[in-house]
Amino acid sequence: MAPKLSIVIVEPEPERARLIVDALRDAGDFDIRVIAERSGLARQIAQRQPDLVLVDVADPSRDTIEELTLATGPLDRPVALFVDRSDAGLSAAAIEAGLSAYVVDGLTPARVKPVLDAAIARFRMMQRMRTELAETKRALEDRKVIDRAKGMLMRARNIPEEEAYALLRKTAMDQGRRVADVAEALVTAAGLLG
Known part of the structure; x- marks a missing residue:
């Protein structure tokens, strides 16, 4: 129940x-x-x-x-x-x-339940939209940091973009982390060294 x-x-x-x-x-x-x-x-x-x-x-x-x-x-x-x-x-x-x-x-008593049902439905819809927006923003930020890390690897190792991404992905898999997290660590480390 x-x-x-x-x-x-x-x-x-x-x-x-x-x-x-x-x-x-x-x-x-x-x-x-x-x-x-x-x-x-x-x-x-x-x-x-x-x-x-x-x-x-x-x-x-x-x-x-x-x-x-x-x-x-x-x-x-x-x-x-x-x-x-x-x-x-x-x-x-x-x-x-x-x-x-x-x-x-x-x-008015007759309006209470329908209005509450509509309020709940609207709230859930807005909540889904906020979640989707947050996920989209995160994906965009992840994409930006991955692109920066790929660019750094391409310049440092003189490799094509596909190879740079493959290296990021392999490192992420080896460490059990997300590609974006590995890329962020690379960008942060390069910032400290540069």
């Missing part, structure tokens, strides 16, 4: 919090915690380590969004922000801040 999805609800008003909790309980079997006090929000969320954070704010400002972003850790988990009204540009600011969902016109 899959573990229950843990959800933290940030809502200072007890009646609104109860409506949200009831809507979630009607929608599924979740581990739900309510945080009523925003002071120390980051610490409270860090202690609970929820799978998802749902925040209900009547009238947000850029400062509120920035504060909530820092506190809720939207790069660590999906965060859905429900607002009663929004000024121009706030939804873009919320998305740029990493929030997974920004829902205007308040929180």
